[in-house]
Amino acid sequence: MNSIESATLTFALIFGSASAGFILQKRLPSHHLSDQSKGAAHLGAGLIATLAALILGLLVSSTKGSYDQTESLVNEIAASFEHADRLLANYGPEAIPLRGLLRQSLETAYSLVWPEENGLGKNPMLNDPSTSRMVLESVYNGVSLLKPSNPNQQQLQTDSIHLIDDIIQKRWLLQEIVYGGGISSILLVIPVLFVAFITFVYALYAPRNTTVVAAMLSSSICIAVSIFLISELASPLQGALKISSKPVHVALKNMGKQ
Numbered sequence: 001m002n003s004i005e006s007a008t009l010t011f012a013l014i015f016g017s018a019s020a021g022f023i024l025q026k027r028l029p030s031h032h033l034s035d036q037s038k039g040a041a042h043l044g045a046g047l048i049a050t051l052a053a054l055i056l057g058l059l060v061s062s063t064k065g066s067y068d069q070t071e072s073l074v075n076e077i078a079a080s081f082e083h084a085d086r087l088l089a090n091y092g093p094e095a096i097p098l099r100g101l102l103r104q105s106l107e108t109a110y111s112l113v114w115p116e117e118n119g120l121g122k123n124p125m126l127n128d129p130s131t132s133r134m135v136l137e138s139v140y141n142g143v144s145l146l147k148p149s150n151p152n153q154q155q156l157q158t159d160s161i162h163l164i165d166d167i168i169q170k171r172w173l174l175q176e177i178v179y180g181g182g183i184s185s186i187l188l189v190i191p192v193l194f195v196a197f198i199t200f201v202y203a204l205y206a207p208r209n210t211t212v213v214a215a216m217l218s219s220s221i222c223i224a225v226s227i228f229l230i231s232e233l234a235s236p237l238q239g240a241l242k243i244s245s246k247p248v249h250v251a252l253k254n255m256g257k258q
Contacts, residue, residue, distance in 0.1 A: 001185070003231035003239055010192050011224035017196040018216040021203025028204070038205045045201040052194035056226060059187060063233035066177065070236040071243050073174050078247035080167045081106050085255040087160045091146070091153055098142045102164075103255045105135040106248065109171075113237055114245040133171060140164045183234040188227060195223050 001009075025033070085102055088095035143161050148154035199216060206212045232241040 003228050006188060006231050007224040007228035010227045011220050013192060014196050014199050014223055015217060015220040017200040018203040018220065021200040022208055025204050033205065041201050041205065045198045048194050049198050052191045055191040059230050063183060063230050067233045067236045070174065070177050073170055074243055075247045077167055077170050078251040080163055082251045082254050084160055084163045084167065087156050087163065089258065091156045094146060098139050099256065101135055101139045101142065103252065105139060106252060108135060110245060110248045117245060136164065136168055140168065178237050183230065188230065192227065
């Protein structure tokens with residue numbers, strides 16, 4: 001279920017619960033609508049509201065942390081590509097083909113992670129075995145096979161190997177975050193059910209007028225937007241809040257220069 005579907009279902013459930021409260025209010029015996037009954041029901045709803053707020057806050061914090069981690073990884077990988085390109089440039093003419101492969105690897109990764117910018121679709125394919133990973137590993141092997149002719153080239157070769165190995169590790173980490181992360185559906189369902197119960201209770205005792213209906217409608221929209229935000233933050237390389245490709249653009253612009 002994508003973010004829009006989750007938000008739509010959340011809105012329907014919460015506002016539907018409020019509507020059910022308004023309808024049931026007409027059928028309840030009068031003594032069920034007394035001030036004592038209202039106070040007891042509102043006390044329970046208040047406790048559940050506190051729990052729902054805590055869960056939603058924790059979800060926002062957790063998904064924002066994952067989003068920031070992914071964004072940081074993308075920035076670090078882009079900068080490492082630039083650095084590796086400069087190391088190979090300083091190595092000498094023997095590394096020119098490897099620089100081309102290094103750029104090709106980043107270009108392929110860009111087209112796979114941000115395919116919509118090239119009109120190729122919307123889903124990242126970081127785990128495609130024919131993609132930049134194999135090209136990057138070819139660069140790693142090629143650098144390892146270089147024959148340094150002086151201490152400076154030997155140092156540049158060593159630094160390049162370490163840097164490319166670091167890029168490969170970060171790429172695997174990025175893949176694990178994208179495909180092994182996300183958020184469990186049950187963690188979204190629980191606070192939504194809590195809020196649905198709260199709106200039902202308050203609608204059960206609230207006067208049926210335009211102001212109350214507008215308040216319930218606005219509350220339902222706000223919670224739905226919160227669920228949308230949480231779902232989007234949990235998918236940093238997809239959706240409306242997808243991480244910017246600008247760092248990769250900058251890296252590609254700077255790579256290949258003399």
